[in-house]
Amino acid sequence: MNQLSVPHLDGNVLAGPLADVFAVDPTTAWHRCPTCRMPSSIGELHVYGTGPGPGLTGRCPGCADLALRAVAQPGHLWLQIGNGAGAFRFPLPHSAR
């Protein structure tokens, strides 16, 4: 297991930020890591960056490969799914601001 030594939380903490742009709870979404083939849900990802900054990075719990990145801005959520896919900028509905 390739573990980064920085403290991490897990994908449960992504439920709030992602609830603004998903119609269903995303933390049960399943994926298989393209690098190490380990299956996991978003809830099981290791999440870094839960300090005061706006960005969260979700990594494969098996090999720490980048699985997801979310950056909250006033009025927007930048979301990148997978590694190297680029990020989409979602406008947030007014009620979520």
Next chain:
Amino acid sequence: MSRWLPARLTQRTDQTATGRALRFDVPGWPGHAPGQHVDVRLTADDGYQAVRSYSLAAPSDGRIIELGVQVVPGGEVSPYLADDLPVGALVEVKGPLGGWFRWTPGDRGPLLLIGGGAGVVPLMAMLRARRATAVRTEPCVLIYSVRDPDEVWYARELSTPAAGEDLRILYTRRAPAGSPRPAGRITAGDLPGPEDPPKGPAATTYVCGPTAFVEHVNGLLLSAGRSPEHIRTERFG
């Protein structure tokens, strides 16, 4: 899609020296399942906002929610929520959040709950929901690791097991006088083996606590032959 709802603090109960149960009245609260959490947003006078996640400690009860807040020393949000937010004041909450770390009494099968410190909070919602259910045929084991006897949340509710419950408190630094288990970190010997109740490796297992605790317990469970697809974990900082 989710939105921020105003939440009024109605009650604050000390659980430990630094742990609080906070009850909020949230008009429009849609209800939730045990294990889920909310995001709490505080807004300062200058517009600065801070958001943190807190677990729901009780089953759904109309527009009343109960959160468990553990003070993080030097933290930006938790010391304020725990001790300074006046009863009657408003914050904002978003939720319920999280479909991964959740359980309802309708979920079949035996239950193994393992909590470290304030990690017992979402497990308490599960235990309380189970106690409120008339038919409780399947066993439930709670293993609760705390530093010392003063650090036990919900001590009164956990002093008497309900039907089918096995409640075990492990002390890591100081055990009560006469305790058969010396104080120490949770080990493989503290966990039920594959043949102990809750029977079988298929018992659904929920582990919540600080990251190092969750990693440690998860490793013990996998080594003991429990299957990863039956283990659900939630870490906090």
